[in-house]
Amino acid sequence: MSTALRAVHGWCVALLAALPLSAGAANTQTPDADRSIPVNAAEASAQTASALRPDTALKLSQSAIGRTVGEYTLLDANGRRVSLSSYRGKPLLIQFIYTGCFQVCPATTRRLKRAVEAAQRALGPESFHVASVGFNLPFDSPEALRAFARQQGVLTPGWDFLSPDPETLEALADDLGFSYTPSPRGFDHILQVSVLDAQGRVYRQIYGDDFALPQLVEPLKQLITGAPQDGVGGFLGRVRLLCTVYDPASGTYRFRSSILFELAGGLIGLSATAWFFLRELKRTRAAAAKAT
Numbered sequence: 001m002s003t004a005l006r007a008v009h010g011w012c013v014a015l016l017a018a019l020p021l022s023a024g025a026a027n028t029q030t031p032d033a034d035r036s037i038p039v040n041a042a043e044a045s046a047q048t049a050s051a052l053r054p055d056t057a058l059k060l061s062q063s064a065i066g067r068t069v070g071e072y073t074l075l076d077a078n079g080r081r082v083s084l085s086s087y088r089g090k091p092l093l094i095q096f097i098y099t100g101c102f103q104v105c106p107a108t109t110r111r112l113k114r115a116v117e118a119a120q121r122a123l124g125p126e127s128f129h130v131a132s133v134g135f136n137l138p139f140d141s142p143e144a145l146r147a148f149a150r151q152q153g154v155l156t157p158g159w160d161f162l163s164p165d166p167e168t169l170e171a172l173a174d175d176l177g178f179s180y181t182p183s184p185r186g187f188d189h190i191l192q193v194s195v196l197d198a199q200g201r202v203y204r205q206i207y208g209d210d211f212a213l214p215q216l217v218e219p220l221k222q223l224i225t226g227a228p229q230d231g232v233g234g235f236l237g238r239v240r241l242l243c244t245v246y247d248p249a250s251g252t253y254r255f256r257s258s259i260l261f262e263l264a265g266g267l268i269g270l271s272a273t274a275w276f277f278l279r280e281l282k283r284t285r286a287a288a289a290k291a292t
Helices: 041-049 054-063 104-123 142-151 166-176 213-226 231-242 258-291
Strands: 003-008 012-017 027-029 073-075 081-083 092-097 129-134 159-162 180-183 186-189 192-196 202-207 244-247 252-255
Touching (some): 092 104, 129 142
Parallel strands (some): 092 129, 129 159
Antiparallel strands (some): 092 192, 180 186, 244 252
């Protein structure tokens, strides 16, 4: 997997990975000042020297794949305690943000919002959960996260904004391979969305603030169709998802009924081949029996 660095000078570093469906391209953005972390000249010099190394951050992020995330408890935007284990049973997307960020985190959240809404239309509105976790403590309080969600227009069902305590933040960031460090104007951090399966294991990492829609939808689709589904309704739901495919022309997912006919034709062809093979096998055995 090749990678390209998207550097946002002074306060935010994002990594784009060339995933199977599209490749990221290097780019530069103008920084916004972040007043939540005052630093003096000495601190700024030390922070700049310890800026994230893109290759190290990506390696750490990728090493989290397959890891089970701990059952941590955080506060939602209304101050209620929420355990990550409560999201088990469905896939979960986890994004890290900080509310004092004025450009990249808002842009990333709005991009994720559009992708999540498209994924919900394609896969079902209650087929997965989303959580945005604030990492600039103590500034990313439930109140700050609630205001941030409102500013970005995130009213999407199944999407929570969560505030951890320092110990939980450290452990959760470690589980998900999330890297961040203070910089003269805020933070340097990797832009990633972690895709967790229904058992809380990291299944895929999605990088950057302008990823292609299939990079998010396809892992979710794989997890949902691969999960056990009971009854006729579950079977029909799985068939519907298998026939929902990405249309590059419109940039959306659509149900293609033609896939059903293709599948039916394939099954009929296989059945006919099997029938012909069995018939010939019986005929051969009967001829051999007569010969003896």
